[in-house]
Amino acid sequence: xRCNFCGFEFTESESKSACYSCPLSKGKGHCKLLKxxxxxxxxPAEPKWVKFLKERxxx
Numbered sequence: 001x002r003c004n005f006c007g008f009e010f011t012e013s014e015s016k017s018a019c020y021s022c023p024l025s026k027g028k029g030h031c032k033l034l035k036x037x038x039x040x041x042x043x044p045a046e047p048k049w050v051k052f053l054k055e056r057x058x059x
Contacts, residue, residue: 003036032045
């Protein structure tokens, strides 16, 4: 995925490692935000249907 703020390309697994120290990611709950490892900007994860459409359009 691409950060909407700085344009840095990263994977969802890289964003989860950036949230390691966040108190919202601990325990049972999770904020469901993806954090850019480059600038720290947080954005909601893409819904599965959006990912599906992007893959379909690429052929």
